[in-house]
Amino acid sequence: xxxxxxxxxxxxxxxxxxxxxxxxxxxxxxxxxxxxxxxxxxxxxxxxxxxxxxxxxxxxxxxxxxxxxxxxxxxxxxxxxxxxxxxxxxxxxxxxxxxxxxxxxxxxxxxxxxxxxxxxxxxxxxxxxxxxxxxxxxxxxxxxxxxxxxxxxxxxxxxxxxxxxxxxxxxxxxxxxxxxxxxxxxxxxxxxxxxxxxxxxxxxxxxxxxxxxxxxxxxxxxxxxxxxxxxxxxxxxxxxxxxxxxxxxxxxxxxxxxxxxxxxxxxxxxxxxxxxxxxxxxxxxxxxxxxxxxxxxxxxxxxxxxxxxxxxxxxxxxxxxxxxxxxxxx
Amino acid sequence: xxxxxxxxxxxxxxxxxxxxxxxxxxxxxxxxxxxxxxxxxxxxxxxxxxxxxxxxxxxxxxxxxxxxxxxxxxxxxxxxxxxxxxxxxxxxxxxxxxxxxxxxxxxxxxxxxxxxxxxxxxxxxxxxxxxxxxxxxxxxxxxxxxxxxxxxxxxxxxxxxxxxxxxxxxxxxxxxxxxxxxxxxxxxxxxxxxxxxxxxxxxxxxxxxxxxxxxxxxxxxxxxxxxxxxxxxxxxxxxxxxxxxxxxxxxxxxxxxxxxxxxxxxxxxxxxxxxxxxxxxxxxxxxxxxxxxxxxxxxxxxxxxxxxxxxxxxxxxxxxxxxxxxxxxx
Numbered sequence: 001x002x003x004x005x006x007x008x009x010x011x012x013x014x015x016x017x018x019x020x021x022x023x024x025x026x027x028x029x030x031x032x033x034x035x036x037x038x039x040x041x042x043x044x045x046x047x048x049x050x051x052x053x054x055x056x057x058x059x060x061x062x063x064x065x066x067x068x069x070x071x072x073x074x075x076x077x078x079x080x081x082x083x084x085x086x087x088x089x090x091x092x093x094x095x096x097x098x099x100x101x102x103x104x105x106x107x108x109x110x111x112x113x114x115x116x117x118x119x120x121x122x123x124x125x126x127x128x129x130x131x132x133x134x135x136x137x138x139x140x141x142x143x144x145x146x147x148x149x150x151x152x153x154x155x156x157x158x159x160x161x162x163x164x165x166x167x168x169x170x171x172x173x174x175x176x177x178x179x180x181x182x183x184x185x186x187x188x189x190x191x192x193x194x195x196x197x198x199x200x201x202x203x204x205x206x207x208x209x210x211x212x213x214x215x216x217x218x219x220x221x222x223x224x225x226x227x228x229x230x231x232x233x234x235x236x237x238x239x240x241x242x243x244x245x246x247x248x249x250x251x252x253x254x255x256x257x258x259x260x261x262x263x264x265x266x267x268x269x270x271x272x273x274x275x276x277x278x279x280x281x282x283x284x285x286x287x288x289x290x291x292x293x294x295x296x297x298x299x300x301x302x303x304x305x306x307x308x309x310x311x312x313x314x315x316x317x318x319x320x321x322x323x324x325x326x327x328x329x330x
Numbered sequence: 331x332x333x334x335x336x337x338x339x340x341x342x343x344x345x346x347x348x349x350x351x352x353x354x355x356x357x358x359x360x361x362x363x364x365x366x367x368x369x370x371x372x373x374x375x376x377x378x379x380x381x382x383x384x385x386x387x388x389x390x391x392x393x394x395x396x397x398x399x400x401x402x403x404x405x406x407x408x409x410x411x412x413x414x415x416x417x418x419x420x421x422x423x424x425x426x427x428x429x430x431x432x433x434x435x436x437x438x439x440x441x442x443x444x445x446x447x448x449x450x451x452x453x454x455x456x457x458x459x460x461x462x463x464x465x466x467x468x469x470x471x472x473x474x475x476x477x478x479x480x481x482x483x484x485x486x487x488x489x490x491x492x493x494x495x496x497x498x499x500x501x502x503x504x505x506x507x508x509x510x511x512x513x514x515x516x517x518x519x520x521x522x523x524x525x526x527x528x529x530x531x532x533x534x535x536x537x538x539x540x541x542x543x544x545x546x547x548x549x550x551x552x553x554x555x556x557x558x559x560x561x562x563x564x565x566x567x568x569x570x571x572x573x574x575x576x577x578x579x580x581x582x583x584x585x586x587x588x589x590x591x592x593x594x595x596x597x598x599x600x601x602x603x604x605x606x607x608x609x610x611x612x613x614x615x616x617x618x619x620x621x622x623x624x625x626x627x628x629x630x631x632x633x634x635x636x637x638x639x640x641x642x643x644x645x646x647x648x649x650x651x652x653x654x655x656x657x658x659x660x
Binding site: 075094110156168181199272 | 360361387401403405407412413414415416417418419420421422423424425426427428430431433434435437438439440441477478481482483484485486487488489494497498501503504505506507508509510511512513514515517518519520521522523524526527528529531533556557558559560566567601602603604627631632633
């Protein structure tokens with residue numbers, strides 16, 4: 001999209017209205033393990049006024065949007081061992097703790113019935129939703145029934161006291177991403193598993209700090225897991241949440257560019273996913289970011305048959321070309 | 331073992347002291363799906379005074395034993411579906427119920443902190459332990475610390491108010507035999523699983539009825555599972571618990587035979603596993619059973635490197651040969 005916009009400027013004007021440096025990051029989906037060091041090592045080459053990232057979705061088909069907030073992430077693997085090998089559930093059932101049962105108990109203690117996370121201190125640094133954000137989001141064309149139907153969910157569920165958009169954009173989560181233990185093939189096998197494992201992650205919102213939350217989580221798991229099993233908690237990748245004000249001048253420039261590319265004013269929203277490089281540029285280079293993406297929510301990001309609407313691609317090319325002008329204008 | 335004993339009688343005496351009919355069952359480990367019909371169809375061929383089954387273990391090396399009680403079993407698979415496909419935990423985390431979390435919650439509601447099963451009515455038909463059983467078992471050479479160490483368990487765990495032997499022999503259990511959902515490979519993947527599955531089973535004791543317990547379990551799961559997921563509960567194989575009095579004349583005959591084969595009086599114990607055919611013979615043919623086995627608990631039943639001590643095999647051959655005489659004597 002940006003390459004096409006650059007090409008258009010060069011063809012039309014023979015020059016660009018601003019200097020542009022391009023970073024191509026191929027590790028974003030696996031935690032950008034090397035980007036921080038690269039950015040730290042190339043501070044001078046990367047001097048700039050603003051970072052433009054086109055990795056956020058439009059709110060909906062025909063509803064172009066500018067994203068001003070992202071959630072962060074901490075990800076863990078929990079491993080429990082009960083015995084040195086699987087046991088016959090007849091000969092040994094009743095004598096030892098079952099690590100799959102213990103794991104279920106540990107996970108069940110992560111949230112209360114209202115969907116609120118029970119890790120002590122977890123919500124301490126959560127920036128409350130502003131009234132104007134809630135008001136704006138209420139006006140967005142979002143139908144909970146249609147949304148549930150598209151996902152194939154019998155009904156929606158989340159933290160009580162918040163709408164679905166508020167839950168996804170502005171509230172932290174705790175999810176089990178994977179769980180495994182014992183016999184999982186066809187049929188029945190009467191074993192007590194020796195081990196059980198869960199992968200769990202928390203989406204974080206401003207101003208939660210992944211390191212602080214990771215510590216709170218580890219302490220809590222150690223507290224709620226019984227001494228009848230061996231417990232191992234392994235921290236995996238993560239990223240900080242991010243947010244800018246939507247009256248920031250670059251965000252406003254992006255808004256005008258989107259209007260020229262798509263023929264209508266964008267909505268200002270947040271996004272439930274994580275783009276950890278946004279925090280990297282903020283911290284290491286002190287640069288603000290503008291999230292300027294044109295993907296649609298139903299285009300199967302990270303899934304089979306991932307795709308991009310060509311009309312939005314063309315609108316995005318035009319909007320990108322105008323964006324450089326709008327940024328140059330200041 | 332029995333074939334050798336029969337051979338010895340025929341060689342020594344030219345005849346057997348009792349008539350013997352032999353049933354070889356190859357489906358016992360997968361629920362004996364066809365045995366009931368076979369037995370029903372051959373009632374006349376199978377007329378007898380007592381059934382002898384050599385599928386129960388000795389209490390320990392050097393401690394021959396007669397088993398007079400077995401646990402039964404009901405086995406289920408629980409399938410939960412949250413959405414039609416896995417979802418990105420950033421874009422959708424907070425909006426929908428996570429079936430792996432729901433599964434953990436459902437499983438966590440099966441037992442209280444004292445290890446007691448919370449399914450309403452579950453214990454209604456459990457025959458209480460008799461004082462003389464508890465007294466006898468207390469005198470058995472059983473070391474909880476050594477037992478835990480052999481299993482590699484950090485510590486033992488079970489229903490409060492009962493010793494380990496009592497829990498395994500005379501109390502029912504609820505176990506997770508397998509659990510699976512979401513991403514379980516190496517590394518981290520931020521999905522909300524579409525589905526989650528658990529295989530669970532309950533060991534039953536006299537006088538619990540598998541059909542009645544199955545109904546109680548199904549009702550309870552349906553009650554505790556929320557409407558945010560689709561629930562499917564599938565009943566798999568099972569078997570009735572069984573128990574005879576240890577002053578039964580055939581059990582006493584077996585005790586004398588064991589003493590002659592092993593040079594010492596046997597202990598009378600129960601066993602935590604299930605041998606559903608025992609209930610089959612009881613119900614369809616009205617026959618008592620004598621459990622007359624010589625396997626050791628550490629011989630890896632149902633596991634790699636399964637084995638049998640040759641000394642116990644030889645003792646078992648001699649005891650079997652004497653058993654026929656003792657039964658003939660009445």
